[in-house]
Amino acid sequence: MVEKIKDIFSSKLIKHSFVFVFVDIINKSIPFLLLPILTHYLSPADYGIIASFNSLIAILAVFIGLSVHGAVNVNYYKLSKEDLGSFIGNVVLILIASTIIVSIIVYLFRFPLEEYLKFPWQWFFAAVVMSLGSFLVTINLTLWIAEQEPKKFGAFNILDTILKLGMSLWFVVIMLMDWRGRVIAMVIGTIIMSILSLIILWRRGYLKFNYSPEHIKDALNFGIPLVPHQLGSWLKNGAVILILVSIIGTSSTGLYDIGFKIASILSFVFMAFNKAYQPFLFRKLKENPTFDIKASIVKQAYFFMAAMMLGAVVMTLFAPYFISVFLDPKFADSYIYVGYLAFAFVFQGMYLIVVSYIFYEKKTKYLAYITFVVSVVHIILAYALIQNYGALGAAQASLVSFAISFLLVWYYSNKVYPMPWFSFRAR
Numbered sequence: 001m002v003e004k005i006k007d008i009f010s011s012k013l014i015k016h017s018f019v020f021v022f023v024d025i026i027n028k029s030i031p032f033l034l035l036p037i038l039t040h041y042l043s044p045a046d047y048g049i050i051a052s053f054n055s056l057i058a059i060l061a062v063f064i065g066l067s068v069h070g071a072v073n074v075n076y077y078k079l080s081k082e083d084l085g086s087f088i089g090n091v092v093l094i095l096i097a098s099t100i101i102v103s104i105i106v107y108l109f110r111f112p113l114e115e116y117l118k119f120p121w122q123w124f125f126a127a128v129v130m131s132l133g134s135f136l137v138t139i140n141l142t143l144w145i146a147e148q149e150p151k152k153f154g155a156f157n158i159l160d161t162i163l164k165l166g167m168s169l170w171f172v173v174i175m176l177m178d179w180r181g182r183v184i185a186m187v188i189g190t191i192i193m194s195i196l197s198l199i200i201l202w203r204r205g206y207l208k209f210n211y212s213p214e215h216i217k218d219a220l221n222f223g224i225p226l227v228p229h230q231l232g233s234w235l236k237n238g239a240v241i242l243i244l245v246s247i248i249g250t251s252s253t254g255l256y257d258i259g260f261k262i263a264s265i266l267s268f269v270f271m272a273f274n275k276a277y278q279p280f281l282f283r284k285l286k287e288n289p290t291f292d293i294k295a296s297i298v299k300q301a302y303f304f305m306a307a308m309m310l311g312a313v314v315m316t317l318f319a320p321y322f323i324s325v326f327l328d329p330k331f332a333d334s335y336i337y338v339g340y341l342a343f344a345f346v347f348q349g350m351y352l353i354v355v356s357y358i359f360y361e362k363k364t365k366y367l368a369y370i371t372f373v374v375s376v377v378h379i380i381l382a383y384a385l386i387q388n389y390g391a392l393g394a395a396q397a398s399l400v401s402f403a404i405s406f407l408l409v410w411y412y413s414n415k416v417y418p419m420p421w422f423s424f425r426a427r
Contacts, residue, residue, distance in 0.1 A: 023154020023272075030161050032265070034169070038182075039258070039328040041172050046179040048250030051257040052117045053127060053183055055238035060131040062230040063102050065095045068223035069138050074362070075218075076146040077282065085208040088139060088201065090215040094223075099132050118245055119179075126187045133194030140197040143206060145275045153275070156193075164189035228368035232375030236401060240382050240394050247386055256391035258327070259337030262319055266311050266342055270349030273304070278356045285360050285417070295420050301353050308349045312342040340395035347402035354410045357417040366412060374405045 039047075068091050075087055106113070106128060110121035117124075137160070144153040164185050171181030201207040244253040284297060319338035323331065358367050378401035385393025414421060 023150055023158065026154070026158060030158070030165055032261070034165055035258075035261070036326045036328070037169070038172060039331050041176070042179065042182070044251040044254030044258075044330060045249075046182075047254030047257050048245060048252070049119050049179045050182055051241045051253055052245050052250070053119060053123065053179075055234075055241040056113075056117055056124065056127045057130050057134075058234050058238040059231075060102055060106070060127055061134060062227060062234055064099050064128070064131040065091075065135040066098055066220065066223045067226040067230050068094050068219040069135060069142060070226060070359070071219045071222035072139055073142050073146055073278075074222065074359070076143065077286070081205060082208075085206045086210045086212055087215045087219070088206050089209040090212050091139065091219050092136075092207070093209070093211070094216060094219060095132065095135055099128065102131075103128050116242055116246060118250055123183065126183060129187055130190045133190035136194040136197045137190075140200055143201075143204075146279060148276075148279060150276070160189065160193045163192060222362065222364070225364045225368050228372040229364065232368070232371035232373075235372075235375035236378050236398065239379055240397070243379075243383055243386060244391055244394055248390055252391050255331060255334045256337055256394060258323075258331050258334040259319075259395070260341055262322065262334070263315065263338045263341035263345060266308070266315055267345040267348060269311070270308060270345065270352060273349075274352040274356075277304075277353065278359075281356050282360055285357075291420065298420055304353065305350050308346045309343075312346045315339075315342040336392060337395040340392070340399045344395070344398040344402040347399075347406040351402070351406040351409055354406070354413045357413040357419070358409070361416045363416040367409065370408050370412060371405065374401055374408065377401060377404070 042050075072084075072088060072091065075084060079087060103125065106124050110124060113124065114121040137156075141153055141156065144150075144156070167185035167188055168182050171177045171185050175181060177184075198207065241253060241257070244256060281297070284293065287293075289297070316339040319342075320335040323335045327334075355367065358364060378397055381400060382394050382397035385397050387393070389396070410421075413419075
């Protein structure tokens with residue numbers, strides 16, 4: 001057993017994973033290091049409005065670009081660099097067209113949206129800009145992930161974070177602005193980083209505007225079936241924020257948001273790991289692995305799942321001490337949400353491991369159905385629990401729905417790409 005663990009940690013997967021995790025933890029830790037400062041100047045109500053703004057960004061991102069950036073990752077392994085550059089150029093054309101359509105819809109429904117989101121409708125277009133810019137940044141980062149360039153990926157992410165938080169400190173601490181200062185900083189930072197992403201893509205030869213109906217069709221065939229999947233993901237998180245704001249107000253929502261941010265440290269680690277794990281897995285699957293190799297992959301997956309569970313236990317135990325020592329006292333009650341959300345993110349991490357098989361086989365149609373149905377159940381459950389238990393009900397609903405989602409996707413992934421999950425002894 002000891003030798004097997006040594007083999008796991010000496011593998012290329014783990015080496016890349018540690019680099020991805022290290023740079024991503026640095027990147028994600030910067031906002032947490034600044035929480036003691038920002039929680040002093042911003043109120044729970046400010047954090048509730050910022051959470052509402054972020055939920056708007058998330059739902060707009062489902063339709064701005066139509067999730068076609070995911071096809072860039074898959075086609076990196078299938079197209080020449082010249083064809084991939086043309087493909088990305090056509091992806092950007094889809095992005096521009098969808099942004100225009102979404103902007104028109106947002107404007108037409110600006111007044112009812114303003115009522116539910118609890119901030120002025122003029123700020124809606126700041127969310128549109130952020131969704132557009134984030135899409136461009138994601139394309140650039142996706143290529144570095146596929147190329148196994150964690151240092152470039154990490155440096156770009158860290159630059160993005162430092163830029164946005166540096167401006168946040170300026171607007172909130174120096175200029176004494178409320179939630180508006182944080183939002184302005186996010187928008188300006190996104191614009192700068194998206195322009196930089198376009199320049200990098202162009203100079204590396206990954207951006208060629210050669211109109212191709214074939215590339216557009218390929219991208220849409222990949223992305224559109226994922227829209228219900230992405231919409232379902234938003235229902236699990238973003239829609240819950242809107243329910244919280246409408247039922248318990250922005251202040252209590254702000255406390256929940258702080259608890260969510262602390263628990264999401266685990267999510268950041270798991271997603272960083274997945275950035276290294278997925279390319280490794282795709283390469284292994286491309287080689288038509290034998291049963292023994294598949295068994296080895298399964299054993300590694302179980303090892304990682306166990307590590308995720310241990311991480312949630314540690315997070316739950318130490319969260320109250322972190323909050324009491326580092327955050328402003330007005331956010332003290334946010335610790336009650338961390339335990340439920342930490343284990344919810346564990347199921348999300350395990351989901352990322354098994355869903356990769358579905359992406360590899362491009363069988364995303366039924367994945368979208370699963371995610372959407374589970375998310376609808378999540379919303380119904382969350383609404384009922386919030387009515388009875390307040391924001392704690394939202395955390396409980398997240399744990400239940402993430403667990404159900406993992407189990408269903410695990411079952412489906414084994415249908416589209418059978419693996420020896422329950423029989424991995426060597427033959």
